[in-house]
Amino acid sequence: MSLYRTELRRLAKRRFTRYMSLLGLLVLAAVVIGVFFTNQKIGADQMAQAERQAEQSYQEQVRWSEQERAACEQAKTAGTATDGRYPDDCSVITPPPREQIQADWFLPSTFNFRETFDETLIPFAAILALVGFVVGASFVGAEWSTGGMMNLLLWRPKRLTVLLTKLAALLTGMLAVTLPAAVLWFAGFWAVASFRGSTEKMTAGAWQSSALTGLRGVVLVLVLTTIGFALASLGRHTAMALGGVVAVMVVGQFGLGILLSMASVRFTEAWLLPTYAAAWMQKKITLQDWNSCNANYYGECKPDTLDITWQQSSVLLSVGLVVILGAALWAIRRRDIS
Amino acid sequence: MPAVLEIEGLRKTYKSRRRGTRNALDGFDMRVDAGQVHGFLGPNGSGKTTTLRTLLGLIRPDGGRMTLLGHEVPAALPTVAGQVGAIVESPQFFPHFSARDTLSLLAGAGEVPATRVDEVLELVGLRDRAGERVKTYSLGMKQRLAVASALLKNPKLLILDEPANGLDPGGIREMRTLMRTLAESGMTVVLSSHILGEIQLICDSVTIISLGRRVAFGPVDEVLAQHSSGAVRVRLEAVSDLPTATEALTRAGIRVTGHPDHLMLAGVDKPAMITRLLAEQNLYVSELAPIAVDLESVFLELTATAPVPGQHRQVDESTKVGGTGQPGATGGGWGA
Ligand SMILES: Nc1ncnc2c1ncn2[C@@H]1O[C@H](COP(=O)(O)OP(=O)(O)OP(=O)(O)O)[C@@H](O)[C@H]1O
Numbered sequence: 001m002s003l004y005r006t007e008l009r010r011l012a013k014r015r016f017t018r019y020m021s022l023l024g025l026l027v028l029a030a031v032v033i034g035v036f037f038t039n040q041k042i043g044a045d046q047m048a049q050a051e052r053q054a055e056q057s058y059q060e061q062v063r064w065s066e067q068e069r070a071a072c073e074q075a076k077t078a079g080t081a082t083d084g085r086y087p088d089d090c091s092v093i094t095p096p097p098r099e100q101i102q103a104d105w106f107l108p109s110t111f112n113f114r115e116t117f118d119e120t121l122i123p124f125a126a127i128l129a130l131v132g133f134v135v136g137a138s139f140v141g142a143e144w145s146t147g148g149m150m151n152l153l154l155w156r157p158k159r160l161t162v163l164l165t166k167l168a169a170l171l172t173g174m175l176a177v178t179l180p181a182a183v184l185w186f187a188g189f190w191a192v193a194s195f196r197g198s199t200e201k202m203t204a205g206a207w208q209s210s211a212l213t214g215l216r217g218v219v220l221v222l223v224l225t226t227i228g229f230a231l232a233s234l235g236r237h238t239a240m241a242l243g244g245v246v247a248v249m250v251v252g253q254f255g256l257g258i259l260l261s262m263a264s265v266r267f268t269e270a271w272l273l274p275t276y277a278a279a280w281m282q283k284k285i286t287l288q289d290w291n292s293c294n295a296n297y298y299g300e301c302k303p304d305t306l307d308i309t310w311q312q313s314s315v316l317l318s319v320g321l322v323v324i325l326g327a328a329l330w331a332i333r334r335r336d337i338s
Numbered sequence: 339m340p341a342v343l344e345i346e347g348l349r350k351t352y353k354s355r356r357r358g359t360r361n362a363l364d365g366f367d368m369r370v371d372a373g374q375v376h377g378f379l380g381p382n383g384s385g386k387t388t389t390l391r392t393l394l395g396l397i398r399p400d401g402g403r404m405t406l407l408g409h410e411v412p413a414a415l416p417t418v419a420g421q422v423g424a425i426v427e428s429p430q431f432f433p434h435f436s437a438r439d440t441l442s443l444l445a446g447a448g449e450v451p452a453t454r455v456d457e458v459l460e461l462v463g464l465r466d467r468a469g470e471r472v473k474t475y476s477l478g479m480k481q482r483l484a485v486a487s488a489l490l491k492n493p494k495l496l497i498l499d500e501p502a503n504g505l506d507p508g509g510i511r512e513m514r515t516l517m518r519t520l521a522e523s524g525m526t527v528v529l530s531s532h533i534l535g536e537i538q539l540i541c542d543s544v545t546i547i548s549l550g551r552r553v554a555f556g557p558v559d560e561v562l563a564q565h566s567s568g569a570v571r572v573r574l575e576a577v578s579d580l581p582t583a584t585e586a587l588t589r590a591g592i593r594v595t596g597h598p599d600h601l602m603l604a605g606v607d608k609p610a611m612i613t614r615l616l617a618e619q620n621l622y623v624s625e626l627a628p629i630a631v632d633l634e635s636v637f638l639e640l641t642a643t644a645p646v647p648g649q650h651r652q653v654d655e656s657t658k659v660g661g662t663g664q665p666g667a668t669g670g671g672w673g674a
């Protein structure tokens with residue numbers, strides 16, 4: 001217990017922890033503010049404005065098609081209409097029907113809480129997961145590389161306990177940042193929706209769905225924090241973890257992506273990790289293979305699809321977590337410390 | 339006296355795929371009794387740090403038995419760790435924390451009252467600089483901080499690997515008094531150092547290691563006595579009597595080297611015998627001085643690491659106990 005409290009204290013004392021968390025929170029705040037200023041509430045004014053714009057646009061279409069038809073007929077009579085620029089029958093050049101030009105298109109963007117809040121949880125989780133990863137990596141990595149870990153082990157010889165306690169303290173710290181941030185995030189977007197959109201139709205089901213997405217986001221943050229921590233402990237250096245991940249992402253993922261698409265493997269995204277992170281957050285991602293074409297009854301081309309579900313993602317996340325953390329634990333038990 | 343630290347047949351082999359294996363410790367034995375200040379000496383790379391690291395559970399031995407405060411380690415380390423304060427070879431600290439933060443975090447982890455932090459900072463003379471970041475410290479200040487961290491637990495056994503490394507003369511002397519005071523208060527101190535004058539002054543007993551094996555051990559004066567050559571310098575009232583004296587002494591089986599104004603005798607057990615022998619010849623001694631050996635020359639002799647003009651001794655060229663074909667085999671001609 002004393003070790004746990006001490007590790008929490010150490011975590012909070014680290015300037016890197018503080019700055020990174022602050023940076024993460026600032027980015028999150030910037031996102032909320034950005035969304036606030038790029039959205040508008042839809043009232044009678046905006047509706048009327050949109051109607052006006054739709055009407056205007058319709059009138060433009062009418063004018064344009066009339067011009068075209070006139071030009072077409074002129075060309076017909078002049079006998080120069082052979083280049084396929086105009087149809088045979090000039091009367092087919094008509095403006096689109098009025099009802100096809102919807103006023104909705106001209107509405108300014110607005111923040112509908114029910115529709116959009118869940119989506120905003122993806123950048124929320126991504127930013128905090130990134131913060132968690134680097135903070136986790138540096139928390140243990142710097143300890144290893146500066147000899148702090150060795151000093152600590154002279155006091156607490158049970159290595160597994162020490163590493164797991166550190167991890168527990170780290171996760172507590174991450175939760176202490178993530179949970180209030182989530183509450184603020186929610187409050188922020190509720191405010192955005194209230195002032196720049198709508199908070200309508202938030203049924204119990206919608207609430208539950210948002211809460212679950214939020215929960216999955218928190219889990220993602222904690223998993224990535226743990227992975228950063230475990231990688232840095234394994235490499236005994238912060239840079240090892242960061243470098244390792246950059247290598248995996250850049251070489252592994254980009255390279256793999258390019259290779260796979262060159263080999264024209266179907267559903268290349270299914271091999272890329274971010275897909276699974278997104279599927280985890282969105283519950284399901286449907287990949288499409290545009291090279292295949294299954295004609296349906298109406299002669300329309302339907303691409304093959306592949307669903308990646310959050311359950312599949314959860315398997316991947318847990319396996320990754322267990323393997324990497326397991327390796328870190330095994331390594332600290334077995335290896336000499338010098 | 340009970341043993342506070344006991345090591346038997348400790349072995350540690352470093353394996354490297356490219357360079358094969360290296361026996362850093364090769365059946366090493368050591369024993370430290372309670373309340374002593376014990377010097378742990380050996381040339382570079384002889385295995386001192388390896389021994390201490392193994393003892394503290396930082397590295398895994400390949401064989402042998404170790405006990406600390408009567409408990410078998412590494413198994414019982416969690417029990418004894420609270421009573422063993424240690425610094426291992428220029429310890430590093432997280433550079434962005436202040437000394438006080440560093441110690442307070444260690445104290446927190448080890449359940450030591452926070453008031454102890456200021457006590458030890460005072461003790462090592464860092465009180466006024468304790469709020470500064472370790473990064474800004476000089477070598478000696480870091481070393482002082484390390485000693486402070488080892489003292490923080492108020493341990494029964496204090497293990498210090500080269501604590502004087504980087505200390506100023508005043509600091510070394512302070513360290514010496516500190517060790518003595520601690521020992522008097524009942525603490526056992528194991529001290530590894532290359533400053534043998536220091537060791538000779540502070541330590542009650544020593545262990546000397548070379549190439550992973552013990553070459554000598556015991557109370558300092560015993561080690562010195564065992565390896566003093568029994569050299570005695572003799573001066574007579576009249577220089578003209580020296581040849582007669584040489585003859586008489588040689589007849590008595592003593593090895594004599596003549597010098598213009600004195601004689602050097604070797605292999606003398608009792609200096610009194612010399613006076614008697616010479617008095618029988620009516621020769622009167624004006625000076626009879628046993629040549630004191632110091633720890634340094636004994637160390638150089640035992641480990642065969644004395645510098646030889648024109649040669650550059652490489653590390654690992656030192657006495658190998660019980661081994662053959664090793665560089666600088668036992669009793670090699672490199673003695674002091
Ligand atoms: N991690 C390691 N890998 C391989 N060999 C090692 C390792 N650590 C130490 N050694 C070897 O073990 C031997 C003993 O080293 P050790 O550090 O114990 O020496 P030491 O007695 O403390 O020397 P010094 O007086 O220079 O501090 C040396 O030959 C060294 O090269």
Ligand SMILES: [Mg+2]
Nearest residue numbers: 386387427499
């Ligand atoms: Mg050493």
